[in-house]
Amino acid sequence: KNQVEQSPQSLIILEGKNCTLQCNYTVSPFSNLRWYKQDTGRGPVSLTIMTFSENTKSNGRYTATLDADTKQSSLHITASQLSDSASYICVVSETGGSYIPTFGRGTSLIVHP
Amino acid sequence: DAGVIQSPRHEVTEMGQEVTLRCKPISGHDYLFWYRQTMMRGLELLIYFNNNVPIDDSGMPEDRFSAKMPNASFSTLKIQPSEPRDSAVYFCASSRASGNNEQFFGPGTRLTVL
Numbered sequence: 001k002n003q004v005e006q007s008p009q010s011l012i013i014l015e016g017k018n019c020t021l022q023c024n025y026t027v028s029p030f031s032n033l034r035w036y037k038q039d040t041g042r043g044p045v046s047l048t049i050m051t052f053s054e055n056t057k058s059n060g061r062y063t064a065t066l067d068a069d070t071k072q073s074s075l076h077i078t079a080s081q082l083s084d085s086a087s088y089i090c091v092v093s094e095t096g097g098s099y100i101p102t103f104g105r106g107t108s109l110i111v112h113p
Numbered sequence: 114d115a116g117v118i119q120s121p122r123h124e125v126t127e128m129g130q131e132v133t134l135r136c137k138p139i140s141g142h143d144y145l146f147w148y149r150q151t152m153m154r155g156l157e158l159l160i161y162f163n164n165n166v167p168i169d170d171s172g173m174p175e176d177r178f179s180a181k182m183p184n185a186s187f188s189t190l191k192i193q194p195s196e197p198r199d200s201a202v203y204f205c206a207s208s209r210a211s212g213n214n215e216q217f218f219g220p221g222t223r224l225t226v227l
Contacts, residue, residue, distance in 0.1 A: 034215070043117070043204050043218025044156075089156065093214060100169060101214070105155035 002027040004092050004104035012110045017080055021107045023073040023090035031095040035064055035075050038087040038106070047075070047088075077109075085111045117219035119205050125225045131193040134222045137186055138207030146216060147180055147190050148204040156204070162188065163210075195226045 004025045013019050025033070032051050036044035048059045050066040050073060057064050061084075063076045077084055090104040118137040126132055138145045146161040160170040162182045170180070177196070182188040192199055202223050206216040 032214075041220075043206070043221055045218070046215050049215065100158055100161065101216075103156045103158075 002092070002094065002102040004090055004102045006088075006090050006104040006107050008107060009105075010108040010110070012112060013080055015080060015082060015111050015113050019077050019080060019109065021075045021077075021088050021090075021109070023075070023092075023104055025071050025073070025090070025092045025102070025104075027071075027092040027094050027102050029095045030068060030071075031093040033064075033066060033073050033093075034091045034101075035062070035073075036089040036091060038089060040086070044087075044089055080111045082111050082113060085109060117205055117207055117217055119203075119219035119222050121222060122220060123223045123225075125227065126195055127227050128196055129194045130226075131191065132195045132199075132224060132226075134190040134203050134205075134224070136188045136190070136205030136219060138188070138205070139217055140186065141209070142207035142217070143210040144208045144214075144216075145182060145188050146206040146208075147188070148206065148218075150202045150204060150221070159190070192224075195224075197226045200224055200226050 007022045032049050034049045035047045037047050038044040048057050048064045052068050061078045066073045087106040087108050089106040091101045093101040120135045147159040148156050150156045159172045160180045165182045180190045202221045204218050204221045206218045208214050208216045
């Protein structure tokens, strides 16, 4: 069964600090991995997509990494801001077959001033 | 484009009543998804459509749930009769038939069943 596990479940940091969120998956065969950001009261929005051949991808202060061998991904946030407070959801898709991606349960990040 | 539009944004109803949630996907998108989100279970896929045809409804929890997509610009999710355990945020999302399959989510409908 395809699974996506995220850690930690929740995280509290001070503004300006860095943090790293983890995602482990068992989805196979692998197609791509997305990180979504979900602000309170809104729908998730895609931050970045990683394909099999990509190891690192940046989107401003967000940097995602992918290790397809160990089936792990991380999302690193640099110099956190109050607006980074949100839930971050890891979503993994498989090639061919089902079009349905597998969602992690998300990491809730709170950035305090 | 205005993005995915959902209505209502909030719905409070009593147990046993019928609830209808509505969604307008982004124009030109071939896929439409209905999700339910709770604190305990996160995002769960209920059903998805491709070109207005239901493809997989295995996530629909019970016969009380039904979804339709009469045309490319409109879909409904109906719960009849509603129960308190149906309380959740329901999201609609749409995407193109492309390899990267990014889904664009609506703002959600927060449903409370008393």
